[in-house]
Amino acid sequence: MNASHPNISALDAPPRIRRLGEAAQNRIAAGEVVERPASAVKELVENALDAGATRVDIAIADGGKTLIRVADDGHGMSPEDLLLAVERHATSKLVDEDLVHIRSFGFRGEALPSIGAVARLTLTSRARGAEEAWQLKVDAGRVGRPAPAALSKGTVVEVRDLFHATPARLKFLRTDRAETMAVAEAIRRLSMSAPGVAFTLRDVSDGDGEGRPLYRAEAERGETETARLARLRRILGAGFAEDSVPLHAERDGILLEGFACLPAAARGSAQHQHLVVNGRPVKDRLLLGALKGGYGDLLPSGRHPAAALFLTCPEELVDVNVHPAKTEVRFRDPGMVRGLIVAAVRHAMAEAGHRATRSMGDAALGALGQGMEGPGAEGRVYASAAPGAQRGLSGFGGGWTPPPRPSQGALSAAYAAQAPMPAAWGQPGAEGAAWSPADIPAPAEGYAARPGFAEAPMGYSARIEAPDETAETLPLGAARAQLHETYIVAQTETGVVFIDQHAAHERLVYERLKTQLAENGVKTQALLIPEVVDMAEGDAELVLSAAEELAQAGLVVDAFGPGAVCVRETPAELGQVDAKAILRDVADELAAEGASSAVEARLHAVLSRMACHGSVRAGRRLNGPEMNALLREMEATPNSGVCNHGRPTYVKLSLAELEKLFARR
Missing domain, CATH: 3.30.565.10 (Histidine kinase-like ATPase, C-terminal domain)
Known part of the structure; x- marks a missing residue:
């Protein structure tokens, strides 16, 4: 038997156990x-x-x-x-x-x-x-x-x-x-x-x-939070400070503090994620996974959040003796720690509201300026964090008070021309009653009457002749024009904002659908004539297997023979939709999420796909009230700084940056 062992011949005695020197x-x-x-x-x-x-x-x-x-x-x-x-x-x-x-x-x-x-x-x-x-x-x-x-x-x-x-x-x-x-x-x-x-x-x-x-x-002085903030500025740079929101949460004796970047400031790698547990820098997959899970659908594929998390807990709740290099830890209740981080990140991102980083960096500005020196940090303008996000820390967020959220009736009227559906279809208002075109406020003087998103008359002008000057004091300013029937240009007191109308409205629709789902389920509208959609048998089976979940999301379907699905109800928020296109995207999303994913994750993924179909498309002409309504809703909606796919919904430039582009400073 020993002869088969590579180190022991048949004549050799088996090696004896001995103590190493x-x-x-x-x-x-x-x-x-x-x-x-x-x-x-x-x-x-x-x-x-x-x-x-x-x-x-x-x-x-x-x-x-x-x-x-x-x-x-x-x-x-x-x-x-x-x-x-x-x-x-x-x-x-x-x-x-x-x-x-x-x-x-x-x-x-x-x-x-x-x-x-x-x-x-x-x-x-x-x-x-x-x-x-x-x-x-x-x-x-x-x-x-x-x-x-x-x-x-x-x-x-x-x-x-x-x-x-x-x-x-x-x-x-x-x-x-x-x-x-x-x-x-x-x-x-x-x-x-x-x-x-x-x-x-x-x-x-x-x-x-x-x-x-x-x-x-150098050694930082002052309170712990103040000293920590100053050190983070030195280590991670002023850009991280400007593009981050503070985290603060406590549960069952475990305290979480720190800072996490806004979704639009996510990085291409995870090397900018720093974790400190009881004063000890660690690398822990549980904590890193919880950090990314807290962002949910706010991050684009392949991007990683930059963050510095400081976790403090009683010594008996964490084992730091599990690795020779002391870089890993184990928690007695890992599920509770993960939930704490996820909830803290979600809350911080929601409090940040519409806030997003400027997506056009200094290098891009320098290129636009044909080799001129790009603007420095003093020229940057970022939207401020919502109340509760600052926690008194200078440098992380500003101090504006967001305007009150518009009433449902006002939003319905403002979005009348945005919903891609004939007015006769109607849409639930605050009490569930349908509104009509007569409910839309008369356009201001100087506006040409326009039939919603139908083809506008040849005399249509993208420039707003009578802008609302008072709106310039708001974070996203007052709409001034629409460019290429895709981008809204708004003016603020300190600069200019460019908004991608489809990306912005897609996020707004998605957030409204999520709110409805969390409260009483997504409101639906029954189709006068149910639509039958032919699909590949595998896709049809996948959609029908999730019929109960889809019903919660406002999409009611049932079987209609082999490889066919009958759509009976769709989310009212979307108006008139292309049922075939929605089912195709829903099938793709269900396949990507997998059956093992949590129900909430699958539902949100489906809502995200459906929101894309019910949003203002690029190429749709908007008038002044519609553009300003979109901006005001963005300011009052959580996570509106990024679309459902994690891309920024707007870019903000300061007057200083514009002046540098034209060599005025």
């Missing part, structure tokens, strides 16, 4: 704790923070492969502590060996001996109040003796020739540039969790004086 143990531990230079930097900086440092200075050379130096002003160590620090599982961070109530970064006692097993490690430290400093050297696991040294305070840890004792590991490292970027990212994440500590990171590969600065952050 201390050097082998440390090298194996190093493979788990010190994966790359950034891992070593992270461990050393965490030790500095646990030592009460208020300033941490890091220097690296060749991406950290040849040199890592971390200096801090913490409480330091005695000669006896230096010897214990390089022994495995020796730590000062566990009280009575309690593995539950952990309040420090490091606690496993593996970092220093692991680094010392694969590199040349030098520890120089002076205990607070001591008369002299001491130094200890470790070379590939061989520990020297403490010797007096020169150091005014704190600790300096120097790591040279990382992995020189295990050269095979060097082959798996990336380029110096990539390793340097990984170190910088580790420092940024740690500095985010400790805004009261000053950090500097320098590249001394050239050996030229102080080296090249890579990152610098």
Whole structure:
């Protein structure tokens, strides 16, 4: 039997179990704790923070492969502590060996001996109040003796020739540039969790004086939220601050704080998502999934939200001892934590109202200006967050009070010409009564009478002759014109707004359908003559299998022979619709969502597809009251800054940006 084993011949005795030597143990531990230079930097900086440092200075050379130096002003160590620090599982961070109530970064006692097993490690430290400093050297696991040294305070840890004792590991490292970027990212994440500590990171590969600065952050003062906000501005940039809304939620002793970007400011990768649990930067799939789930249908495909989430909870509710590198955590009740994050993000996005970022960036503006310098941050104008979204934090949101939501009767009248249906079909009003064209207010003087969205007379002008000047004070301003029968141009006190009429109205219809669904179900209108739609048998079966869900969404269907579906009722909000086109899109959406998706997710996906069919199309001519009604409804509707597919519904430019385009400043 043993002959079949590749390492055991028939004549050999089976191998006996033996205890590995201390050097082998440390090298194996190093493979788990010190994966790359950034891992070593992270461990050393965490030790500095646990030592009460208020300033941490890091220097690296060749991406950290040849040199890592971390200096801090913490409480330091005695000669006896230096010897214990390089022994495995020796730590000062566990009280009575309690593995539950952990309040420090490091606690496993593996970092220093692991680094010392694969590199040349030098520890120089002076205990607070001591008369002299001491130094200890470790070379590939061989520990020297403490010797007096020169150091005014704190600790300096120097790591040279990382992995020189295990050269095979060097082959798996990336380029110096990539390793340097990984170190910088580790420092940024740690500095985010400790805004009261000053950090500097320098590249001394050239050996030229102080080296090249890579990152610098002075200690932030003030309350926790104020200091955290200032540090986030430094790490993530002023753009993140302008394009984000604050989060604040609490449930069962777990507190969630932080900031999440608006949907239109989503990024192409997930690297801008930062999670901190009890002061510890982590990477947790549960939390990241909850963050994205909170956005729901607000994000376009392939885009990821930028966010910084700070979760604080009792130590007994989270296990931080599940990974050697301490980058993962486990919650006692993961479902509750996920629900907290999802609800907080949804609430914050809803409170942001119509607010969206400017989709035309500085680079695009520079290109439009034929090489002129693009506008700086001082020229940007962003719509402000709704009340409740600011929480008193300057820089995140403004301070406008949204106008009151128009009454249902006023909206029905304003949208009379927008609904793609003959007036004879009618549409429920506030009390469910149908309205007629006679209910539409008479057009203002100077407007030509227009038959809804029917072909306008040849004399139609896209420019509004008598604009509403008072509306310029509102966030989306007063409509001035319609361009290419697709885009609305509005003027505000500080700039100009371009609105995609179809994308905007699609979101409004979708939000109204969702509101109806949540309250009493979507209102339906029965077809005078039911419409029979021929479909592929697979699509027909898929639609009929979800007939009960579709009925909740306002689409009542039943079977009509093989491969045929009979549509009897459609959502009243959509007016006259193309039943065949809707069923085709609904079948595609049901197939994409899958049977395993939650009922609510499937219903919202269906509503989104149907809203697209019932919205103002590009190419439809609108008059002044219609355009202004659309703007006012956007200001009063949550999530109206993005369409159902996550694309922005409007672009806002300031006068400063326009002046730069024309070289006026």
